[in-house]
Amino acid sequence: MNQNLAIVFIGLLIFAAHLFTEIFSRKRIPDVLLLMIIGLVIGPVLHWVSPEMMGAMGSVFTTITLVILLFESGTQLNFETLMKSIKGTMKLTTVNFFLTMVVVAVLGMLLARLDIWTSLMLGAILGGTSSAVIIPMVSQLKIGSKSQTILILESAFSDVLCIVFALALLQVVESGSMNLGLVLGKVLYSFIIAAFIGIVSAILWSYVLDKVRHVKNSILTTPAFVFIVYGISEWLGASGAIAALSFGIAMANIDRIYTKILIKMLHTEPTKLNETEKQLFSEVVFLLKTFFFVYIGISIQLDHLWPILIGLIITIVLFALRIPIVKISIWKKDDIEPFDKAFMAGMVPKGLAAAVLATMPAQAGVPGGEIIQSIVFAVILFSIVFTSIMVPILERENAISRFYQKRFERRKETLGERIEEKVENKLENIIDNE
Numbered sequence: 236m237n238q239n240l241a242i243v244f245i246g247l248l249i250f251a252a253h254l255f256t257e258i259f260s261r262k263r264i265p266d267v268l269l270l271m272i273i274g275l276v277i278g279p280v281l282h283w284v285s286p287e288m289m290g291a292m293g294s295v296f297t298t299i300t301l302v303i304l305l306f307e308s309g310t311q312l313n314f315e316t317l318m319k320s321i322k323g324t325m326k327l328t329t330v331n332f333f334l335t336m337v338v339v340a341v342l343g344m345l346l347a348r349l350d351i352w353t354s355l356m357l358g359a360i361l362g363g364t365s366s367a368v369i370i371p372m373v374s375q376l377k378i379g380s381k382s383q384t385i386l387i388l389e390s391a392f393s394d395v396l397c398i399v400f401a402l403a404l405l406q407v408v409e410s411g412s413m414n415l416g417l418v419l420g421k422v423l424y425s426f427i428i429a430a431f432i433g434i435v436s437a438i439l440w441s442y443v444l445d446k447v448r449h450v451k452n453s454i455l456t457t458p459a460f461v462f463i464v465y466g467i468s469e470w471l472g473a474s475g476a477i478a479a480l481s482f483g484i485a486m487a488n489i490d491r492i493y494t495k496i497l498i499k500m501l502h503t504e505p506t507k508l509n510e511t512e513k514q515l516f517s518e519v520v521f522l523l524k525t526f527f528f529v530y531i532g533i534s535i536q537l538d539h540l541w542p543i544l545i546g547l548i549i550t551i552v553l554f555a556l557r558i559p560i561v562k563i564s565i566w567k568k569d570d571i572e573p574f575d576k577a578f579m580a581g582m583v584p585k586g587l588a589a590a591v592l593a594t595m596p597a598q599a600g601v602p603g604g605e606i607i608q609s610i611v612f613a614v615i616l617f618s619i620v621f622t623s624i625m626v627p628i629l630e631r632e633n634a635i636s637r638f639y640q641k642r643f644e645r646r647k648e649t650l651g652e653r654i655e656e657k658v659e660n661k662l663e664n665i666i667d668n669e
Contacts, residue, residue, distance in 0.1 A: 274532015309483020365586025433481025546613025
């Protein structure tokens, strides 16, 4: 594509993205699927564009998209919803990651003939869900705020597990030894330090934000500060993604974080993001999301048939596995409706973290590295397609949505439980009458 056509295409793409969003709101055909199809057509199918054309800027662009996306989603979360969701999030994240890693490892050994450590590495790469896919989609779904928060937090937390365990297993493949204590220590360090950096950064930024607003053309300084927070966190060996998310959450709840002691020390009241700034971040996220999914479509590799088939099989297994995972993780007392749980079970997209990690084994010269990359790229494609198809299906009344919801219906009470409930009610009536 020459330069003039490329500029025209970018303009048309932005208009198309708005149209796709409207289509999703009316027909429930996800816009991310349509954007990926555009990327597939102009990339692997017609070969008009390739990821190599962007060079190093491709990875920088995807990282910027992830950082802004996580920060903006964090600004939508309040502490009450967060506290209610954190327990369910941790259960869902850990159960999903480790079960996925084991199942994918078995499939890797059986189908791709990889050794056990390389197969576990493949499982770790595919163990999470994609923030870049989950966040834009859940914001348009008619599910509870608690369920939305669990899915958003799971996608962010699982990225950390994927990165730490995949890199640790890559080291095992290269050196032949593994220190489990060191790996778990890195996970805890990554979470705790990143969250601390995000919260402290929010306190600092809230202190200076009102002063910064008096500077001309300063509305983009908050996103710029988010990049600084991300970079510092990564430089310190913690998770930049968690730091960006924590920063957004802390800014949304800064009036709760500021105590009387802080107000006395800083001699100021906390400054929150205003509606104009929030609207700007929303528009920036929309643009970045548009180009990100087209870029993902361009990056999909369709060269070899067998790894693509393996990717399809793994994707089908992961979607089937997700049902018992959600059932195990989200208990009856978590007070989440079967309708919401059905969406949790039907959304297992892979994205940025998996794509980045998939390239590392081949770069390190690991045997089977190229197969891993092809399989992961295929899983990214099929998982996003499946998720995009499942969303409108689960929203309607049909056999598939009934099947999913039935899996999460509360079981009928036993005779003993009914008798116990009646006795308790009788006792309460007697006490009330007395």
